Amino acid sequence: MCTGVDIGHEGAKALARKLEQKDCLIEGLSMVDNHIGEEGAKALAVVLTPNAEGVFNTSLNTLNLRGNEIGREGAKALAVALTPNAEGVFNTSLNTLNLTNNAIGPEGAKALALMLTPNAEGVFNTSLNTLDLTYNCIGDEGAKALAAALTPDDKGVFNTSLNTLNLYRNDIGDEGAKALAVALTPNAKGVFNTSLNTLDLKFNHFGDEVAAALQEAVRMHTNAATFKLVI
Template sequence: MIGDEGAAALGGALATGAAVLTELKITHNEIGIEGAKALASALRFNKVLTSLDVGWNSLTEEAALGIVRVERQRNKLTSLGLASCFIGPIGAAEIAEYVSGSGVLTDLRLNNNNIRDEGAKAIGKALAVNGVLKNLDLGENEIGDEGAKSIGGALAFNGVLTNLLLWNNNIGDEGAKALAAALDVNRVLTILVLWANSIGDEGAKALASALRVNTWPPRQLTELDLGGNEIGDEGLYALASAFEVSGVLTDLWHL
């Protein structure tokens, strides 16, 4: 509960005296707009911080984007956490531009925002050209099948993303099919989290079909989370059969 005053104090230290601190995680601290401004201002002068997580505070979209705008120029962060910052589709599009141009960011957490399909499409376009991002958390963002299709399409070209978290959205069977199509050609994704996405038997069968061909090195998928969906016996049988055939997948979570 350090609030804006505490964030401002930390910002002052980052700007002047924290010459060796590389990681700062200040989630769940009731930091608001003024605190975010202080941190953004500090980043202009700090040359060493590489990991910043300000999620789960009281930031607005504009406050979160203030940090992103500074970082686009600074270009030092390898990890950025912006969970629950009230970021919507327009803000997500601006963050996507940042991702497109970043050559250092490997970990981005945008979970528990409201980016929806429009924002997911922008992120998908960024993934198609980004060459460094490895971990992306888009959980609980009201993403539907259209957003999932865009992300799936990007995965066909992306050769670096290893962890994709899309939990508690609404991608449904059509979104699952798009992601399954990506798995047919993607050779690097290792973890795919799809729990609570209204996926039924048809989506499960599409994923199962992809798992059957996602077995030859260097294809890497090892963990698939499909808990909390609407998969029945037919889909479960298809997944179990694919799991038995696959020589790579090691964890099929929560079914």
């Protein structure tokens, strides 16, 4: 744990080198408020990315980068690291990613959404189950991209891994919240996302009508008894 010790991007690079070692046993890494920036995030992304031989760090399952100013480019680098490559290979170890307060914006959210979205072959990251994007100003644009990733496509395929999504305080209005409600609502074929069971949308900017639509979607959800909706 390296909380608030201001290790900067050079410290992040040093930790990345440690994670590259074959005997690395680090399972959780908390680097809260360390000013690692875009450069530090990119160094960590390299370690999480399968190389030409398909090798990547297999010990790390939790990464907390809250308050590190990684921006949209840092978020994009991490998203690419976790997105299946052309051969369908991806990082199968990381299951929890916290990017709270990193100014990733709509573009960063879109990149993360792409990682969660089944590709043409139906392949997507099946390891990540918790994504915390609290206070990142993703807006409706970012929320709609994430919602699309979680909504069943024409073939009924959707992300079946993510179960916790935190979008607290993200400037999300009616459009973004409606899109998330659609992901949880049965489509014409009766298919809907049955994996997500925790969605935090507190302190956003959607109206009562959309809030009611979200509540109704959860009420009719397969996991209604255990689904945690915070609005």
